[in-house]
Amino acid sequence: MDERQWETVRRLADWLAEGSTQPPEMQRVLQCLKLGEEAGEVAEAVIGALGQNPRKGFSHSWDDVADELCDVVITALVALVRVHPDPPAAFDAHLAKVADRVLPQPDRPDRP
Template identity: 55%
Template sequence: MPSPPGALPSLSPSAPSSSPSSPSSSSSSGGLWDSVDGLHAWLDAHGAVDGREALLLRILKLSEEVGEVAQAVIGATGQNPRKGGITHSWDDVGAELCDVALTALVALRSLTPDAGEVFTRHVAKVAARSLGGDAGAAGQERRAAPPSR
């Protein structure tokens, strides 16, 4: 049953559509970094500035994207009466969050050609620190468990 307009989405974990070792998720990771590399190259070719200024502007672009997430959340909860109630959906919020993540990955790629390796190492460190020694198994358990209500 769909949520009423303005209702917060469930924050319970849900099972992914494919397991981490499935071909679709493995290839999507490579595809992600291929896309990030392509976007980085496209921005380099079409940017009005280059060098350090381009890097700084790509990092600042994150602030703009985060603001768009905030705007979508405000719109999804109907918290801007001037605009007449619900102006965004939670799908819009998810799309804006994806824009933030992609913008961050392109900025990271602008900082280093080894962005994929840097990101993977960083995620592993954060997971180990947050989830303990068995970080991989803890993530698998959470994905396999049914959502709690």
């Protein structure tokens, strides 16, 4: 992500904080719990895209699934802004750690 995108995420976090009556600690907790709600909306969209709800049929498209996945990502990034003093560094470091753990490494023959 670039700095412009991180600034947008920070602005979203600030906007949510300004509209909340909860103390900052509870805002962080609720933002993390919001991830579960958003993940449920992804599941609902996938079920709808596959037509697996007998009452609703094909109620969603794969574009709807993509939108819901984006909501999960945005919600997670806002949570990261709320819980870490340097969210870009935390995200970059964790992404690098995961990539190093699972992606093939050309300079390390012991890795897949």
